[in-house]
Amino acid sequence: MTLRNGRPGRGLLSRGAPDRPALIDASTGAAVSYGDLRARGGAWSARLGPARTLLLLVCRNDLFTTVAYAGAFEGDHAVALLDSQASGPSTAGVVAAYRPPWIAGPIGLGEQLADNAVPVASVEVVEGGELVRTGYPAELDLHPDLAVLLATSGTTGSRKFVRLSAANVLSNARSIVDYLGLSPDERPITSLPLHYSFGLSVLNSHLAAGATVVVSAASVLEPTFWTTFREQGCTSLAGVPFTFQMLERIGFREMDLPSLGTLQQAGGALDRRLTELYSSHMADRGGRFFVMYGQTEATARMAYVPPDRMPEKLGSAGIAIPGGRLRIETTSDDGGHGAGSGEVVYEGPNVMMGYASERDDLVLGDELNGVLRTGDLGYLDDDGFLFLVGRSKRIAKVFGLRVNLDELEAVLRRHGPAAVVAGQDSIWGFCEFGTDESVAALALAVARDSKIHHGAVRFRRVAAIPTTSSGKVDYRQVERWVSSK
């Protein structure tokens, strides 16, 4: 396997037999073998030039994205993944912060970038997409270990990225292969976006297993998704809690899917009823249901519940993945969650190098040394199973997207006193200013800018934001407003 400058790749594809399919395009049924993927990936890498460089990849769930990603990764380049649904200005903001020499994405990307004041030197149509050479210099300082950059937040306005090394990506992929027992016969379908760490981990782990990934852009709510699933004999499906709410509503448990063997769930806590239902459903059909816990800061995954420990460990986020370790750091302030609770600390080879917020940060090395303070609060039971009880940072998950409540609150505070809290798959903003109409308009604007669904952003006018005796916002009191609605 030769890629850039005749050097071997990073090893993501090393277990794939040359004649076995690595990717199948759901829209055409065309297969890309591991041999083809190495060749096409090598060509991708060569297009980016002989020196290590930075590719910003505007992701869709298609062959173009997966081949470009695999090519850039194996070619020893650094690749930053962005959501193709992000607005032109928000993508341009990321480009301005990182000044990537190369940007790849769907047809029309070059024009959209130019419209948003990105310097575009040339646009080449490649494999059904576009490769844009920007006006930024090709020479740039990249830390030698840097391989992948993933956005920290589901909200795409953010320019903060997680810096991952090739070792981070490969160790997490191999650990997943190990605990899921993935063989080359596995055939997952892409049910989550590739720019999202959980979605990317499904691709990485199955490529690392020499298995076949069926690349589909359809959602589980579209009939074509299930036609592909059956025709391609898909064996597994990964979802966030909202995916399982959708599956339940469309009668998933009554569907005839003879090839299905594994369901994977992460991206926030699934409610107890659905966890119980899907766990027993998969056991009944001779398959497996994996509840998992992860963060982009740990490449993707940190813990999983072995299916044979269900229902005994219902509600747990699981045990540490192979190669990782979980511990609880207790402090005098347990946040009111009881003795034994504290911040969840994860240690393992998949812990990120650190964050980046602009190009200069890409020269930085490993700042965490394999230790990640997750910001989650929890405890370990006697068998080492993790139970999460809350968060020390104010972060909410809305339909699987991570939303920093403090950042959102700061946006509202530009207009006047405000408090932002999370409800069930919703964000509530309480404002001491404006009119009913103006706060509703603000909610729409915030939803649009942050890419949170508009129905999930609810702003209300209130007479006063409650504060604690020390003058801070009394979030418990504010949260009571939400639960009473």
Add this chain to the structure above:
Amino acid sequence: MTDTDRLDDTLRSVLMLPADADLATVAYGGTETWDSVAHMQLVLAIEETFGITLAADDVVAMSDYPAATRILRDHHGLALDR
């Protein structure tokens, strides 16, 4: 208010469409605001508006305006004139 008006209002409100939007052309995945989250909200809103429960297959099949009309008329006996 006719059933057609109620369906139109529900679609406009959930999908945040202007009053003059041509509903005949809206579709899941094709209309920017009609994504998976909106689809689930639309299903709920239609069920609440008409006091019905949509079958699982219909939740998937209801992917554009003509499909919604057909499902509500043929499976739920609503008086929809389009």
